[in-house]
Amino acid sequence: MAVVWSLLALLAMAASPVEIVPDEPGIGGQDVPAWTKEAWQADGDALLAVSSFDGSLQLSVGQVPFTTIEADEPDVARVNVATVPHGQLSLIAHTSLEEQAGRIRIELIGDGWQAGSDKARHLLRQNLAHEIAHLAQKQRYDSAYELAVLHEGYAEARALDLLIDAKLWTAADVRLARLGFEQSCEAALRRGPLLPQIEAGDREASYACGALLWIAASERVNARPDVLHRSYAKAVRQPAGLGPWARETFGPDFTRSAYMFLTANYSGGPQTALEGLAAGRL
Numbered sequence: 001m002a003v004v005w006s007l008l009a010l011l012a013m014a015a016s017p018v019e020i021v022p023d024e025p026g027i028g029g030q031d032v033p034a035w036t037k038e039a040w041q042a043d044g045d046a047l048l049a050v051s052s053f054d055g056s057l058q059l060s061v062g063q064v065p066f067t068t069i070e071a072d073e074p075d076v077a078r079v080n081v082a083t084v085p086h087g088q089l090s091l092i093a094h095t096s097l098e099e100q101a102g103r104i105r106i107e108l109i110g111d112g113w114q115a116g117s118d119k120a121r122h123l124l125r126q127n128l129a130h131e132i133a134h135l136a137q138k139q140r141y142d143s144a145y146e147l148a149v150l151h152e153g154y155a156e157a158r159a160l161d162l163l164i165d166a167k168l169w170t171a172a173d174v175r176l177a178r179l180g181f182e183q184s185c186e187a188a189l190r191r192g193p194l195l196p197q198i199e200a201g202d203r204e205a206s207y208a209c210g211a212l213l214w215i216a217a218s219e220r221v222n223a224r225p226d227v228l229h230r231s232y233a234k235a236v237r238q239p240a241g242l243g244p245w246a247r248e249t250f251g252p253d254f255t256r257s258a259y260m261f262l263t264a265n266y267s268g269g270p271q272t273a274l275e276g277l278a279a280g281r282l
């Protein structure tokens with residue numbers, strides 16, 4: 001039976017390349033830049049293979065320059081992009097309501113997207129990989145109850161592996177991204193305990209510190225974040241399952257460190273917190 005399913009999965013992957021669905025021209029009336037379609041088609045197979053999705057992954061790319069977006073999804077804040085300066089890039093990507101159907105929607109904002117610059121490709125690919133990680137996450141369990149630091153942190157950490165596997169990023173890109181996580185997370189730690197910031201929706205505390213938490217946990221057991229996440233998804237059906245799973249997987253010291261990382265006040269020594277998390281001695 002398993003063989004039949006694997007064959008079906010292979011057929012589905014072969015028959016359904018990543019499909020790019022350009023949106024209607026944005027409110028500003030500009031078309032989606034052609035270079036974005038080229039990038040996805042060239043790299044689509046690799047992305048599809050590593051996302052282990054059911055064979056249909058649709059990307060919808062829209063461009064909304066210099067105007068105000070009224071978000072039609074509940075989890076996307078209303079964004080005023082009228083302030084994006086000339087030549088600048090801003091991006092909103094989400095999987096929200098349509099994630100079950102394998103759809104990702106990306107909004108490109110600002111006229112900096114017109115040319116396929118290195119910076120533009122870098123940002124677009126990182127966001128795409130992040131959203132693909134969410135799709136796989138959603139397939140594994142209902143993440144509605146999950147703390148943002150675990151949910152967004154996993155997507156950030158997993159994105160780095162997806163980008164390397166799909167040859168969209170180099171090892172140097174990944175090192176820079178990790179440095180960025182450290183700087184952002186340090187800034188959050190300097191403000192005080194992370195948990196209240198995460199609950200208040202702070203982006204640095206959830207995304208950057210969450211990514212470092214998943215990376216530290218993965219390195220602790222010498223597994224990639226995706227492998228660790230499969231085990232997590234099976235074991236942690238309810239929030240109460242998190243502690244027992246963590247103690248069994250990482251041992252009591254690392255689990256305690258992770259808890260301290262999220263709850264204690266390291267405003268006087270944020271670097272100590274990052275080093276202590278990685279070493280499991282907070």
Ligand SMILES: [Zn+2]
Nearest residue numbers: 130134152155
């Ligand atoms: Zn996300």
